[in-house]
Amino acid sequence: MFRTICVAAFAGLALGAALAEDEPSDAPDIAVEAEEAQAAPEPAAVDFAYVQAAALTAYAEAAGGSADDQAVIDIVNYVAGMSIYVVYHEFGHALIQELEIPVIGTEEDSVDIFAAIYMIAEEDDPVLDAMIGSVVEARFDQDAAAGGFVAGWDSHSGSEQRAYQVLCMLIGADYDGWHQTATEAEMPEQRQKDCKWEYAKAEKGWDALLGGHELEPGELSPAEITVEYDEPLPEHAAVAAMIEAAGLGEAIAQHIESQFRLPNPITLKFYSCGEMMADWTPQTRTARLCYEYVEFFRQNALKHQAATP
Ligand SMILES: [Zn+2]
Numbered sequence: 001m002f003r004t005i006c007v008a009a010f011a012g013l014a015l016g017a018a019l020a021e022d023e024p025s026d027a028p029d030i031a032v033e034a035e036e037a038q039a040a041p042e043p044a045a046v047d048f049a050y051v052q053a054a055a056l057t058a059y060a061e062a063a064g065g066s067a068d069d070q071a072v073i074d075i076v077n078y079v080a081g082m083s084i085y086v087v088y089h090e091f092g093h094a095l096i097q098e099l100e101i102p103v104i105g106t107e108e109d110s111v112d113i114f115a116a117i118y119m120i121a122e123e124d125d126p127v128l129d130a131m132i133g134s135v136v137e138a139r140f141d142q143d144a145a146a147g148g149f150v151a152g153w154d155s156h157s158g159s160e161q162r163a164y165q166v167l168c169m170l171i172g173a174d175y176d177g178w179h180q181t182a183t184e185a186e187m188p189e190q191r192q193k194d195c196k197w198e199y200a201k202a203e204k205g206w207d208a209l210l211g212g213h214e215l216e217p218g219e220l221s222p223a224e225i226t227v228e229y230d231e232p233l234p235e236h237a238a239v240a241a242m243i244e245a246a247g248l249g250e251a252i253a254q255h256i257e258s259q260f261r262l263p264n265p266i267t268l269k270f271y272s273c274g275e276m277m278a279d280w281t282p283q284t285r286t287a288r289l290c291y292e293y294v295e296f297f298r299q300n301a302l303k304h305q306a307a308t309p
Pocket of ligand 1: 089090093108111
């Protein structure tokens with residue numbers, strides 16, 4: 001069965017390397033010729049403060065520790081932020097299929113950009129900033145764990161490149177807010193400036209492609225998104241409790257379902273699937289985030305914390 005696999009470790013495991021999903025590729029050239037900019041995107045619909053609070057309580061209870069402890073907060077931001085980003089990424093694949101959106105450049109790069117754009121809010125939101133900033137860290141951590149290894153045949157760009165891609169969207173949307181982070185990540189000044197145009201172009205491209213599929217005021221999507229959770233394996237109990245309590249799957253599903261005319265029901269599923277991955281399966285219209293992958297984020301967050309003075 002064909003699947004769009006969106007996983008850090010898939011290629012690396014196959015090759016015996018620790019981590020890789022990696023293919024250096026150019027940033028996608030999305031809808032360069034899109035005409036006038038559409039209406040500005042809606043603010044991110046996920047209530048990040050709620051997600052963080054619920055996730056913290058559940059995680060502290062399941063894994064031990066205090067929900068007030070900064071170290072626990074950092075882990076939750078990292079794991080929840082990366083999980084939210086990955087779920088948006090999978091819904092990017094879902095929308096491309098269901099709404100028959102044309103893809104220019106690689107689909108993986110396109111949906112990475114979709115995920116970043118749909119996470120970014122127009123209003124200041126410090127919790128969102130912490131979570132999406134963690135996505136950048138997580139990608140750099142994945143790259144470091146892989147020793148910079150890149151499988152040339154992989155459909156995904158390398159983790160380091162994916163980190164900079166998210167950072168590029170962030171600084172493109174809010175130069176002042178992310179300038180220091182980008183400079184610390186050694187992104188050259190000129191590149192930081194170029195990201196403003198890249199972000200505007202990407203946003204315009206996605207708006208142009210999705211605009212005709214947006215619901216009118218008062219209109220309901222013909223089909224719904226169902227969120228499912230299966231009992232996790234014992235070793236995934238802490239992250240599973242956190243994911244379910246946070247309600248991030250429901251929030252993202254609601255964001256998508258309340259915005260677009262979905263022709264078919266879609267399922268978003270969280271479970272211990274036996275593989276460290278997330279994917280979109282076109283035949284069953286199912287997006288999956290496996291607890292193995294979420295646990296991998298948690299382990300990387302712990303390592304990141306141990307390595308950061
Ligand atoms: Zn993907």
